[in-house]
Amino acid sequence: MENITLPHLLEHPLQVCLFRNVENATFLRQQLLDGNTKFEYAFLDASVLLSRKHVLAACFRAINDMLNDRLKSRNVHSEIVFSLSPNNNISESFRRFGITNESINVLAIKVGGDAAQIESHLTANVKGQPAVFSDEVLAEVCDLSRIKKIYRVDVGTKSDGEAARKEAEAFVLGSMALKGS
Amino acid sequence: MTSHPPAEGLKVHVLPAPFDPANVTLITQGAEALLYRTTFLAPSTPAALKVRPQKPWRHPTLDKRLTRQRILAEARVLVKCRKEGVPVPGVLGLDWEAGWVVMEWVEGWSVKEAVRGWEKREGARQSEQERGGYEIEGLLRRIGEAVGRLHKAGVVHGDLTTSNMMLRPLGSGGAGQAEESGAGSLEGEVVLIDFGLATQATQEEERAVDLYVLERAFGSTHPRSEGRFGVVLEAYGESYKGAKATLKRLEDVRMRGRKKNSKDYPPAVLLLTDLEGTVAPWPDECDSRTMHDREEKRRVPACLQPYQKAESYTGAGSNPYPPHAK
Numbered sequence: 491m492e493n494i495t496l497p498h499l500l501e502h503p504l505q506v507c508l509f510r511n512v513e514n515a516t517f518l519r520q521q522l523l524d525g526n527t528k529f530e531y532a533f534l535d536a537s538v539l540l541s542r543k544h545v546l547a548a549c550f551r552a553i554n555d556m557l558n559d560r561l562k563s564r565n566v567h568s569e570i571v572f573s574l575s576p577n578n579n580i581s582e583s584f585r586r587f588g589i590t591n592e593s594i595n596v597l598a599i600k601v602g603g604d605a606a607q608i609e610s611h612l613t614a615n616v617k618g619q620p621a622v623f624s625d626e627v628l629a630e631v632c633d634l635s636r637i638k639k640i641y642r643v644d645v646g647t648k649s650d651g652e653a654a655r656k657e658a659e660a661f662v663l664g665s666m667a668l669k670g671s
Numbered sequence: 672m673t674s675h676p677p678a679e680g681l682k683v684h685v686l687p688a689p690f691d692p693a694n695v696t697l698i699t700q701g702a703e704a705l706l707y708r709t710t711f712l713a714p715s716t717p718a719a720l721k722v723r724p725q726k727p728w729r730h731p732t733l734d735k736r737l738t739r740q741r742i743l744a745e746a747r748v749l750v751k752c753r754k755e756g757v758p759v760p761g762v763l764g765l766d767w768e769a770g771w772v773v774m775e776w777v778e779g780w781s782v783k784e785a786v787r788g789w790e791k792r793e794g795a796r797q798s799e800q801e802r803g804g805y806e807i808e809g810l811l812r813r814i815g816e817a818v819g820r821l822h823k824a825g826v827v828h829g830d831l832t833t834s835n836m837m838l839r840p841l842g843s844g845g846a847g848q849a850e851e852s853g854a855g856s857l858e859g860e861v862v863l864i865d866f867g868l869a870t871q872a873t874q875e876e877e878r879a880v881d882l883y884v885l886e887r888a889f890g891s892t893h894p895r896s897e898g899r900f901g902v903v904l905e906a907y908g909e910s911y912k913g914a915k916a917t918l919k920r921l922e923d924v925r926m927r928g929r930k931k932n933s934k935d936y937p938p939a940v941l942l943l944t945d946l947e948g949t950v951a952p953w954p955d956e957c958d959s960r961t962m963h964d965r966e967e968k969r970r971v972p973a974c975l976q977p978y979q980k981a982e983s984y985t986g987a988g989s990n991p992y993p994p995h996a997k
Contacts, residue, residue, distance in 0.1 A: 550712060668743070
């Protein structure tokens, strides 16, 4: 698990943990649907995440909107999922970016909280292998055709490498930032 | 806020939350916005923070609306350019209620610095043979191509100057390479910045005016290189399908401008004083100077005359002054 402090948001550190080969996605999703307060996480489907920046931009927007009392969804964690979306449809954003019953690679994010407690709770409840939250691992697990479809942007193929990805990332971040305007 | 108190009468702008003066450095200030350098999303990622502070003299509701409109217009243009492959800084974060936008930091130096540096080096050269000036034409060419790509995307910058263009060292991202070629070098990718006045327009006229602004700005910032500006236009002309038509329109725009009588462009309209005593410039009855001597003291303007039959017009374009009624 990684502890990330975003510049300018020192009061709201993030606890981020990437899991590969998750077996109990259905269970995790059910906890969210039931509103189980012990599972207050943003569970993202890692196959639609382009890069670290992509995820962190969504976190920044969600926390900033929370600080300004502008949350469109229930809490800051669901707002992170919603922030990833280029449009205003909340349930669609959950379907696309949130955990689904078929999710294999899952990124769990919690805003604030005690690091040790979160780590033990996550490792106890998520049946998967913890992985490093890095651009390289995300590149391995991401599904470029889905990202291309969601953001309507040409992301190239895996062989196009870094440059095409960076180009796409800049546009993706821009459309996320403009959402709701 | 800052370590030392601000000067008398100078109001320190309040940064919108969550930004803290301790983490940002003021780079420059324009009429509408302040530009800071900061980091965003990761402590190692430099970013440009553009803040449009509140204007206390405006009505709060109007102020909010204008700030929102302008910051969104700029961000939309940047995102559009990024999608179309125009070299601009991308938008990383945005809050139109609070009036700030965070953009990618563009490494390097401005085209203005680069051209000035080159002019200086060129001036220091001794012989005529050494003064080729070919290096700068590569840069001018890249400027023309960058503006062409911008216009192709349907965006008009509104304030094209050499200080609103950056030269980003190639392979930037890894620091250190910039030092090697040296600040002020003519190498690097041309990146357009400051889209505060940009509009999404598809009119040929607006694109031509955009070029005209650049032409005049270039001429006054780099008078010694003004003669080479044609290279920019030449590269522009090859950059997209409608470019040639825009260049044609640019000629019209020049004629409207203040420079229309300079040696660079042939005069479009001869002044009346140039013709005094040679040829009568207008048909007699329309000449204001002779009008006073006429018997009929007050003449009714054509637009107030009762409707005339169409036949009395000699045809469009031949005579702009229709004959007056008896």
